[in-house]
Amino acid sequence: MATTETAARSDHGAAGKILRIGIIGLGQASGLVLNWERQDIRTLPIRFTAAADLRREALDQFAKEYDAEVYTDVEEMCRSPNVDAVYIASPHELHMEHTIIAARNGKHVLCEKPLSLSAGEVDAMIKACDDNGVSLIAAHSHAMDAPIRAMREVIASGRLGPLRHINALNYNFFNAQPWPSRELQMWHGDLYNQGPHQMDIIRYLGGGMVKSVRAHMWWDHLRDVEGGYSAYIEFENGAAANALFDWRGYFDSTCYTFGASEGGWAQDPGSCGFVRNNMTKLLAEKSPDEAEAELWKLKNDLRYGGVSDLNAFQHWGYAPVSEGFEPFPEPVQPFFGLIIAACDRGIIRQSVKGLYVHGDDGVEEIEVTGHSGRAAEFMQVYDAVFNDTPSFHDGRWGKGTVELCQAIEQSAKEGRAVDLKYQVPVGDEPA
Amino acid sequence: MATTETAARSDHGAAGKILRIGIIGLGQASGLVLNWERQDIRTLPIRFTAAADLRREALDQFAKEYDAEVYTDVEEMCRSPNVDAVYIASPHELHMEHTIIAARNGKHVLCEKPLSLSAGEVDAMIKACDDNGVSLIAAHSHAMDAPIRAMREVIASGRLGPLRHINALNYNFFNAQPWPSRELQMWHGDLYNQGPHQMDIIRYLGGGMVKSVRAHMWWDHLRDVEGGYSAYIEFENGAAANALFDWRGYFDSTCYTFGASEGGWAQDPGSCGFVRNNMTKLLAEKSPDEAEAELWKLKNDLRYGGVSDLNAFQHWGYAPVSEGFEPFPEPVQPFFGLIIAACDRGIIRQSVKGLYVHGDDGVEEIEVTGHSGRAAEFMQVYDAVFNDTPSFHDGRWGKGTVELCQAIEQSAKEGRAVDLKYQVPVGDEPA
Incomplete structure (x- = not known):
């Protein structure tokens, strides 16, 4: 049986670098990432260094479990110097707003599906990321x-x-x-x-x-x-x-x-x-x-x-x-x-x-x-940020899929x- | 588990009647019917009473095995009083000719797929069967x-x-x-x-x-x-x-x-x-x-x-x-x-x-x-001839499928x- 080298590169950090991720929205998708898919994600050269949510009990648990910063305000989290990229898992109707906030603060963006239910909103998200020189990657995709x-x-x-x-x-x-x-x-x-x-x-x-x-x-x-x-x-x-x-x-x-x-x-x-x-x-x-x-x-x-x-x-x-x-x-x-x-x-x-x-x-x-799954997606952000390898699965791609x-x-x-x-x-x- | 009564009627002959079938072409399809699917077909209220082919050895074997009439001429077989319906399994390019011969001699027709590769030829087959008051059923269909x-x-x-x-x-x-x-x-x-x-x-x-x-x-x-x-x-x-x-x-x-x-x-x-x-x-x-x-x-x-x-x-x-x-x-x-x-x-x-x-x-x-299979199809001819139950799978249907x-x-x-x-x-x- 042959073995393919698919994304083997992604298994290793670029010169030991660690991607620091802030989570926007500790909801169901984050629950899957932090509980269900945790075993796979823990092997990656990434760290969850911050989270923003409105639910105090979720923030408390996250702060304790990850020894991380917690915020009730997204903009404030996006100003943290301890965050390289954000994982947007907030309700769909907030994806555009949160993407734009993150981009303006120089953070790379991994945004949960759907990017938006409107192609026009996706354009605004793409523009914000382009203007600020950050990556926009559309998650979650099998x-x-x-x-x-x-x-x-x-x-x-x-x-x-x-x-x-x-x-x-x-x-x-x-x-x-x-x-x-x-x-x-x-x-x-x-x-x-x-x-x-x-x-x-x-x-x-x-x-x-x-x-x-x-x-x-x-x-x-x-x-x-x-x-x-x-x-x-x-x-x-x-x-x-x-x-x-x-x-x-x-x-x-x-x-x-x-x-x-x-x-x-x-x-x-x-x-x-x-x-x-x-x-x-x-x-x-x-x-x-x-x-x-x-x-x-x-x-x-x-x-x-x-x-x-x-x-x-x-x-x-x-x-x-x-x-x-x-x-x-x-x-x-x-x-x-x-x-x-x-x-x-x-x-x-x-x-x-x-x-x-x-x-x-x-x-x-x-x-x-x-x-596979979200672990693969975090590594697409990693590769975009540290290995100069942009993902095909960017904002324009995501727009094509919404279309x-x-x-x-x-x-x-x-x-x-x-x-x-x-x-x-x-x-x-x-x- | 429920049991459906699908075509249960077909399992019984109409008042003990037997459908007498003449086979046109003892080729591969007939080989499947007479050898491979034989066990199922032998339970039906049908008999193979005649066959027409050009291969002498096939006719000899058929005559011996089925105690049946054999012919080298299709028209001659279609004049036999011991045949109610024909099963046409000759090469495709002869389907129209053989259907018309059978119809003119008052025999019902079960014709192997494809009825024809041309919708125009199918029209001629339908007309011949309509004009002579016989059924035309398109076989073989899963x-x-x-x-x-x-x-x-x-x-x-x-x-x-x-x-x-x-x-x-x-x-x-x-x-x-x-x-x-x-x-x-x-x-x-x-x-x-x-x-x-x-x-x-x-x-x-x-x-x-x-x-x-x-x-x-x-x-x-x-x-x-x-x-x-x-x-x-x-x-x-x-x-x-x-x-x-x-x-x-x-x-x-x-x-x-x-x-x-x-x-x-x-x-x-x-x-x-x-x-x-x-x-x-x-x-x-x-x-x-x-x-x-x-x-x-x-x-x-x-x-x-x-x-x-x-x-x-x-x-x-x-x-x-x-x-x-x-x-x-x-x-x-x-x-x-x-x-x-x-x-x-x-x-x-x-x-x-x-x-x-x-x-x-x-x-x-x-x-x-x-x-199922050709056994079901022979019974569609049977039902059309003896039970006054025309098959949906007739010439016009077959034409629609060719189309x-x-x-x-x-x-x-x-x-x-x-x-x-x-x-x-x-x-x-x-x-």
């Missing part, structure tokens, strides 16, 4: 996962000839997780929350330059918001992609990904039904206001400084519920649904350890190393293909 | 498989609300099987041979009325013909379908269908590479003429009266090659790749025994009974969506 980077490397290398087609499908239970209705409505179901993962992966594998998209969407009657989309995506280079994403919780497609979740954990097949059943009961038994309050409570459980116990994780489908379910001894590579890329001379798909490359000489499994999600919605609404105009290339192909 | 019929029943019943999306994917090794190049070129790879299976399934599940299709195709450099397509199909009822079919033999998607093949047999995962490797060697070691002769020889092995031994089946990927491979104790339900249908209130997909229906109350497995395959090719060539005009409805929805 396109930066190690196996997807390795898949792109095989495609861009040209060893299998030109890419012809990408097949992407994902059936999960996002809408059935205890997201408050207000948030689901803002994200149009999962379109602007996890939709960017799938669109990022497709754009990245296809080289970035989407030409047009034709899409349909459907409704989730349980949450009374968007329930999924199908899309046919055409690239300027002649490749095409079939995309399907259904997040209503009827069915969990981890059965097609070796049982592995988007984090590389063993996904209990029972979680999907468990989570959806909980949501059905909750909405049936409570008034809309009571239900919404309960959902905020359940969401708070996952925030940094929240409950974070087994029961809370089960409610979100993050911890097994089935009797006798066997978790993996350790995480495998992450799978954001099924992704299969067809080139002129072969087909590439993910394996538990990395990739299967099916070519003219048979199948080769490539073991993939390097970080694609908007085009899916527009196409579904107007019943016609929609052309794109803000797409940017990955820029990794041999000249 | 849309008539028991689980697909059951899936359509769930959709048409409306219990899950309107259909929104169909996801269909299939990666197989058709082009690497020892088809003579002349045949592959005529079929444009697998587009007009097995493409109709996938398009039939999609049309059937979606109600039949396709509005438009946008598609891409790619090349198979090994066989120097078409290697696959992707398509985005829009229905007049607002549903859409993502379709992917790659038949180059790089990868076998039976890994996503419980290891089951299109016939419901256990598919050895080693067959795909074995078959493609054989083809690669054959084409590398022989001159084009020698290779073509060898391919005809290998094709003849599978004809009725041919070799039909383990080695021949292995060459076609029909028999296991991997040490220690465990076949199923008996066939399960057939899978023509992965098919997932999403409705307003649930998702339907195939299980080993039938269907999983994922709805608001959880998942229900429906065990499916009834015939859709042609539209895929046209869309790929012209780089735009193509509108359809010969589509017909399934006609099973409650008024």
Whole structure:
């Protein structure tokens, strides 16, 4: 089995340098980073040196746990000389404001998805970072996962000839997780929350330059918001992609990904039904206001400084519920649904350890190393700051992905293909 | 587990009546029917009472095995009073001529796929059958498989609300099987041979009325013909379908269908590479003429009266090659790749025994009974002749499927969506 060197460089600090990160918003994403993904992130040459939030108990816990500065004011934190870059994990509607504050104070920015729900706001964020000479990197994206980077490397290398087609499908239970209705409505179901993962992966594998998209969407009657989309995506280079994403919780497609979740954990097949059943009961038994309050409570459980116990994780489908379910001894590579890329001379798909490359000489499994998830993203900031290696996944890229999600919605609404105009290339192909 | 009554009626002859079938062409399809699928077909209230072919040894074997009439002239066989219907399995270019001969002699027609590669020829076939008051049924179609019929029943019943999306994917090794190049070129790879299976399934599940299709195709450099397509199909009822079919033999998607093949047999995962490797060697070691002769020889092995031994089946990927491979104790339900249908209130997909229906109350497995494959198709003729139950899968339906395959090719060539005009409805929805 071959081993790819994907991002091996990122495993080592540049001459022992440490990137000092200030966190804006100790909410759910930060909870995942600081609790759930902690083991992987602790190995990186980064330190969390500051945090800003409004919740006193979260700040206290953070100060104690990380021996770090804490602030209730974002601007004040951004003036700290002990912060090189900020990780923006505040509510979506504040992403632009916080990015601009950070940029004006000379801090590099890693901003959680979506950068914004409006392409115009993204322009303002890009301009602020450009004007102040700092990096803007769009997080969180499974396109930066190690196996997807390795898949792109095989495609861009040209060893299998030109890419012809990408097949992407994902059936999960996002809408059935205890997201408050207000948030689901803002994200149009999962379109602007996890939709960017799938669109990022497709754009990245296809080289970035989407030409047009034709899409349909459907409704989730349980949450009374968007329930999924199908899309046919055409690239300027002649490749095409079939995309399907259904997040209503009827069915969990981890059965097609070796049982592995988007984090590389063993996904209990029972979680999907468990989570959806909980949501059905909750909405049936409570008034809309009571239900919404309960959902905020359940969401708070996952925030940094929240409950974070087994029961809370089960409610979100993050911890097994089935009797006798066997978790993996350790995480495998992450799978954001099924992704299969067809080139002129072969087909590439993910394996538990990395990739299967099916070519003219048979199948080769490539073991993939390097970080995935948010650990990979912190290292993209690191490389941008210390190794003079800008990430393809910058503000302009993020804008292109928001544009694609908007085009899916527009196409579904107007019943016609929609052309794109803000797409940017990955820029990794041999000249 | 519930059991659906799909086509249960077909399991019993109408008042003990027997349908007497004359076979036109004892070639590869007939070889499959008479050897491979024999066990299932022998249980049907049909008898093979005649056959016409040019190969004397095949006729002799058939006469002996079935105590039946044999002919070297199709017209002569069609005049036999001992034949109610003909099964046309002659070379594709003769389908129209043989259909017209049969119809003029008052015989019902079950015609192998493709009805024709030209919609105009199909019109002549429909007219001949209409004029003579006989049925024309388009075979061979996996849309008539028991689980697909059951899936359509769930959709048409409306219990899950309107259909929104169909996801269909299939990666197989058709082009690497020892088809003579002349045949592959005529079929444009697998587009007009097995493409109709996938398009039939999609049309059937979606109600039949396709509005438009946008598609891409790619090349198979090994066989120097078409290697696959992707398509985005829009229905007049607002549903859409993502379709992917790659038949180059790089990868076998039976890994996503419980290891089951299109016939419901256990598919050895080693067959795909074995078959493609054989083809690669054959084409590398022989001159084009020698290779073509060898391919005809290998094709003849599978004809009725041919070799039909383990080695021949292995060459076609029909028999296991991997040490220690465990076949199923008996066939399960057939899978023509992965098919997932999403409705307003649930998702339907195939299980080993039938269907999983994922709805608001959880998942229900429906065990499916009834015939699949060509056995189901012979029973469609039976029901049309004796039970006054015309098949939806008639000449007009077949024309609509040929039109859709042609539209895929046209869309790929012209780089735009193509509108359809010969589509017909399934006609099973409650008024």
